[in-house]
Amino acid sequence: MHLIHAIKARLGRLREEGGYSMLAVLGAIALTTMLVSAAVAATNDDQVFLRRDIDQKRAYAAAQSGIADYTYHLNTDSGYWARCTNVPTPNAVNLNMNGNPTNLRPVPGTTDGSRYGIELLQATTSPGGSQCDSQNPNATMLEGAGSNTGTFRVRSTGYSGTGKVSIVATYKQATFLDYVYFTQLETSDPVTYGFPNPSAALDGAYSQCTKFRRDGRESVNIPGTSQKCDQIVFVGGDRIDGPLHTNDDLRVCGSPTFGRNGADVTEVSAPPVGWASGNNCSASPIFKGPLATRAPVLTPPSTNTSLKAIAGPANTFTGQTKIVLSGNAMTITPNGGSPMGPLAVPSDGVVYIQNGAGCSNSYSPFTVTYLATSGCGNAIVDSGSGSYSGQLTIAAENDVIIDGNIRRTSSSADLLGLIANNFIRVKHPVCEASDPDCAGGTGVPGSVTEQSAKGDCDADNDGNRAVNGNGSNSDLNIDAALLSIDHSFIVDHYDCGTSLGTLTVNGAISQKFRGAVGTTGGTGYIKDYNYDDRLRFQEPPHFFDPVQSAWHVQRETLG
Numbered sequence: 015m016h017l018i019h020a021i022k023a024r025l026g027r028l029r030e031e032g033g034y035s036m037l038a039v040l041g042a043i044a045l046t047t048m049l050v051s052a053a054v055a056a057t058n059d060d061q062v063f064l065r066r067d068i069d070q071k072r073a074y075a076a077a078q079s080g081i082a083d084y085t086y087h088l089n090t091d092s093g094y095w096a097r098c099t100n101v102p103t104p105n106a107v108n109l110n111m112n113g114n115p116t117n118l119r120p121v122p123g124t125t126d127g128s129r130y131g132i133e134l135l136q137a138t139t140s141p142g143g144s145q146c147d148s149q150n151p152n153a154t155m156l157e158g159a160g161s162n163t164g165t166f167r168v169r170s171t172g173y174s175g176t177g178k179v180s181i182v183a184t185y186k187q188a189t190f191l192d193y194v195y196f197t198q199l200e201t202s203d204p205v206t207y208g209f210p211n212p213s214a215a216l217d218g219a220y221s222q223c224t225k226f227r228r229d230g231r232e233s234v235n236i237p238g239t240s241q242k243c244d245q246i247v248f249v250g251g252d253r254i255d256g257p258l259h260t261n262d263d264l265r266v267c268g269s270p271t272f273g274r275n276g277a278d279v280t281e282v283s284a285p286p287v288g289w290a291s292g293n294n295c296s297a298s299p300i301f302k303g304p305l306a307t308r309a310p311v312l313t314p315p316s317t318n319t320s321l322k323a324i325a326g327p328a329n330t331f332t333g334q335t336k337i338v339l340s341g342n343a344m345t346i347t348p349n350g351g352s353p354m355g356p357l358a359v360p361s362d363g364v365v366y367i368q369n370g371a372g373c374s375n376s377y378s379p380f381t382v383t384y385l386a387t388s389g390c391g392n393a394i395v396d397s398g399s400g401s402y403s404g405q406l407t408i409a410a411e412n413d414v415i416i417d418g419n420i421r422r423t424s425s426s427a428d429l430l431g432l433i434a435n436n437f438i439r440v441k442h443p444v445c446e447a448s449d450p451d452c453a454g455g456t457g458v459p460g461s462v463t464e465q466s467a468k469g470d471c472d473a474d475n476d477g478n479r480a481v482n483g484n485g486s487n488s489d490l491n492i493d494a495a496l497l498s499i500d501h502s503f504i505v506d507h508y509d510c511g512t513s514l515g516t517l518t519v520n521g522a523i524s525q526k527f528r529g530a531v532g533t534t535g536g537t538g539y540i541k542d543y544n545y546d547d548r549l550r551f552q553e554p555p556h557f558f559d560p561v562q563s564a565w566h567v568q569r570e571t572l573g
Contacts, residue, residue: 066176068174069175070174072172072174072177073128073173073174073175074172074177074181075172075174076121077171077181078172078181079121079128080130080171081181081567083106083119083132084107084132084170085185087105093552093555095134095166096148096151096152096155096552097148098146098148098155099134099146105117105119106118106131109133109146110133110135110169113133113573114171115133118131127174127175128173129173130170130171132169132170133170133171134146134155134166134168135166135167135168135169136154137153137156138157139153140154140155152548152551152552162184163550164186164547164550165184165186165551166185166551167183168183169181169183181570181571182570182572184567184570185567189549189558190312190524190558191549191557191558192259192549192550193258193259193281193524193545194257194258194521194522194544194546195254195256195522195543196260196522196523196524197261197262197525197526197528198260198261198312198313198526199261199262199526199528200246200260200263200265200528201231201246201528202244202502202528202529202530203527204216204219204220204224204527205377205378206244206379206530207239207243215236215238215241218236218238221236223243226261226263227284228284228285232245245265246528247266247267247295247534248264248265248266248270248272249266249534250269250270251268251270251540252271252542253541253544254272254541254543255273255278255543255544256273256522256543257273257279257281257303257545258272258273258280259281259309260281260282260283261311263290264289264299265290265292266297267291267296267297267534268296268297268298269297269300271300271302272303272305273301274303274545276302276303276304278302278303278545280301280303283308283309283310283311284307286308287307289305314526317435317499318409318411318433319435321409322366324362324366324556325360325362326362329362329365330365330366330367330368331346331348331349331365331366331367332349332369332391333348333349333350333367333389334349334390335349335391335392335393335394337393337395337408338396339396339397339401339402339406339420339430340356340397340400340402341400341401341404342402342403343359344356344365344406346365349389350386350387359404359405360406362555363406363407363556364406364408365408367391367393367409368411369389369390369391369411370390373412377436379439379508379509379530382507390413391410391412392414393408393432394415395408395414395420395432396416396420397421401422402421402428403425403427403428404428405429405554407431407433407555407556408431410434410435410436411435412435412436413436413438414496415439416438416439416440416490416492417487418487419487419490419491419492420491420492421491429495429553429554430493430494430554431494431495431497433497434497435499436499437498438502438503438529439504440487440506440517440539441487442506443482443483443486443506443507444471444480444482444483444507447480451483451484471510481511481512486514488514489515490515490516490517491518492517492519492521493546494520495554496519496521496522496524496525497524497557498525498529499526500526501529503523503531504531508532508537508538508539509530509535510537512536512537513532513536513540514538516539516541516542517539518543519544520544520546521544521545521549522546522549
């Protein structure tokens, strides 16, 4: 009996323990299920995270593609930004839509659906926060104050899957037009040396006078002559009202003024101090802004001939051509022909004057004559008694000759560019006092023998000093951007006659050699050069095609 009870008790205990075993098995199964579920969930989460990461990276690449797209169009057409959304299709350009552009383009070469949109961000100084306005792009797009003056911003937003990335790019244009006055060499053009026998000195001048002063330009005579390279000085009364750059250094007599305020930098590529007094004079120049030495050397372009293709046959003329600007029109007198016009300013904004048969490029400011016709591609330009409007670039394969005032209207949209492969010259005939029209001669000084010292500028060899002839322009005004590629901006016969008053340039002057416009002896002009601040960010049509100057991204930020 005892044995039977023991067996039953044992079996009862086993039955009681069987419940616990089942619970353990069920718990193990549940735990395994949970772990598998967690693993599957974790894998799904990783896949979602990976997909989001890939989408974000693709969206960033798409946003970069938008910046590259906009930069390409700016480099093709520097005025692209000023047209706001009125640009050729296809495009992805929008006004500011607070980071949600609707005009989108697919990223070229992709198959994943990546796309981008570009927004034009109005300037922080825009009146009332106005959006980009093609009728007033300067005020609405370009920063008008502070360290970012002259820059503008666009926001490119890229999309891919669930990814979205915005990048804000700030653009700035770096050109010779950043300066009211630019020279590579602060000495006279080689063609001005060796008068009355320039051929004897020409080769030597091109060898010696194309050096910087810091490299010994004035230390020895021009080979084959007893003459040293000229010093051209800024004198008391001269005003350079804007930023200046020279690859050389400055020579100064008296107290000329450089800059308008503390923001106008005077840059010289020479070591400190960057300037010296001229021979036999004392100097105390006035620098309104910083004087920066050891500035980078800027290289002038080589030619303007690429503008001929832009002008096209309809707006390309051969030989000396007279152009009188009036409003948004021009009257053109071809070489030896009759006046044509008024003609509308061409839609591409470029007129080109090319050389014809029989052109000799020889020029001397001491002997220049004014011929009724010439095979040389000279553009003779003025605005008559009125002013010009609109935007135009006039390019000459030889010289641009300024024949009178060139004034613009008060509109902020008016821009004129004058580009010469050789000289930009101010016309200045000298004649006998008794013959102010030079009817008895050519309007130039007399014999080379009497002119050997460039002494009295005698027009007919009678020993009497010549005077400013009819056709000279006193107190001349030029509202334009000027670029002399291979030579200088210069006044003909600058050392003859009497004072012509003030030469006022409102714009910018870029030249390879320093062109003289007067002398300390009281001939020619006193300089008053005023910077047109619009040229920091705007240029006359295709003005920098010869140098392929471009907008560049100054900085990028995630936006």
